[in-house]
Amino acid sequence: MKIEIIMTGDExxxxxxxxxxxxxxADSLSGLGFDIKYHTTVGxxxxxxxxxxxxxxxxxxxxxxxxGLGPTPDDLTAEVASRFFEVPLELNEMALGILEKRxxxxxxxxxxxxxxxxxIPKGSKILENLWGTAPGFQSDKGNTVFFFxxxxxxxxxxxxxxxxxxxxxxxxxxxxxxxKLIKTFGLRESEVAQELRGLENxxxxxxxxxxxxxxxxxxxxxxxxxxxxxxxLTDYEKEIAMxxxxxxxxxxxxxxxxxxxxxxxxxxxxIALAESCTGGLMANRITNVPGSSDYFxxxxxSYSNKSKEEFLGVPSSxxxxxxxxxxxxxxxxxxGVRILSNAELGIGISGIAGPGGGSADKPVGTVYVGISSxxxxxxxxxxxxxxxREEIKLISSEVALDLxxxxxxxxx
Numbered sequence: 032m033k034i035e036i037i038m039t040g041d042e043x044x045x046x047x048x049x050x051x052x053x054x055x056x057a058d059s060l061s062g063l064g065f066d067i068k069y070h071t072t073v074g075x076x077x078x079x080x081x082x083x084x085x086x087x088x089x090x091x092x093x094x095x096x097x098x099g100l101g102p103t104p105d106d107l108t109a110e111v112a113s114r115f116f117e118v119p120l121e122l123n124e125m126a127l128g129i130l131e132k133r134x135x136x137x138x139x140x141x142x143x144x145x146x147x148x149x150x151i152p153k154g155s156k157i158l159e160n161l162w163g164t165a166p167g168f169q170s171d172k173g174n175t176v177f178f179f180x181x182x183x184x185x186x187x188x189x190x191x192x193x194x195x196x197x198x199x200x201x202x203x204x205x206x207x208x209x210x211k212l213i214k215t216f217g218l219r220e221s222e223v224a225q226e227l228r229g230l231e232n233x234x235x236x237x238x239x240x241x242x243x244x245x246x247x248x249x250x251x252x253x254x255x256x257x258x259x260x261x262x263x264l265t266d267y268e269k270e271i272a273m274x275x276x277x278x279x280x281x282x283x284x285x286x287x288x289x290x291x292x293x294x295x296x297x298x299x300x301x302i303a304l305a306e307s308c309t310g311g312l313m314a315n316r317i318t319n320v321p322g323s324s325d326y327f328x329x330x331x332x333s334y335s336n337k338s339k340e341e342f343l344g345v346p347s348s349x350x351x352x353x354x355x356x357x358x359x360x361x362x363x364x365x366x367g368v369r370i371l372s373n374a375e376l377g378i379g380i381s382g383i384a385g386p387g388g389g390s391a392d393k394p395v396g397t398v399y400v401g402i403s404s405x406x407x408x409x410x411x412x413x414x415x416x417x418x419x420r421e422e423i424k425l426i427s428s429e430v431a432l433d434l435x436x437x438x439x440x441x442x443x
Contacts, residue, residue: 064208098182303372343367361401
């Protein structure tokens, strides 16, 4: 089943609104094994919306349309759908009853303009919106089923889960499709594909997505029984893990900081950070995980040389002789924050995020990460990155987290 997603709205076309609905829908549908072939975005223009519907009907078996079901003059989707399906737009009593109920529950008056949302193409199936006022509707043309849903993200997502997914599952019949997301870090997309050559066959497909600085891999398997699906997923997951080794950090969809947090909790370790070029980004990522207070002790943003000396005890002579961006200084930072906090692990990060500040010996993108452990001593690694200031900060936090992950795995 080829699926197309059509997003409508001038706010999307001019960049005022980020299209989060498509990203969520594509990820959710792909995760269940559905094949998203096309994504179209059009403005609030009758002819453009009509043409998008016409083209989608020629190439897709299921089309999800988001937006344009509100009460204002620029909400055109139902009117255009009426023209496309060649049926009149009529006041639907069920839709009107739903609207009246919603406004009554909210203690609001149903204005005449709001009744526009109850005008639905004749013969369409009403999809009740339990999370807002605009009802959706479902219609078929030829071999294609169309789902028209509101554009408000909360409403759109709930209606995809409540109506679209069950209907799509019903239409594909007995065939079972299941997917699994595997996250990797440290290899380029081409390198991941190179390592996994020959793995695809009639039962399994692999999809690659660059999610900077990570590479995500989706395994989709097809079979007739749950038992066979589970066996195939297990077998292919093991094969991928064997081929990629410790570049794989998650097979359950976790973020890298979640994986690190689980390992810290398993070891009953606490961690403290001394960040310079990342400006607290690593601490932010760690503390975004619920329950991180179990293992996160503190974070120090020691951006200036003075702060490195005063808070972490880094000798000024060391900074002068080796430079703030050096193995010796990040090791001293890591050890200093570990001793200061009495944590099991101390992490130091220092680098040149750019766009200025580099030199021949230490160009922009030079980053050092140090790890100090109560049991394992102190060490550091040097990295050389490229990209924008934001990208260098992000990948610096990523490599630091990944170093902690690998250290803990080897130490467990």
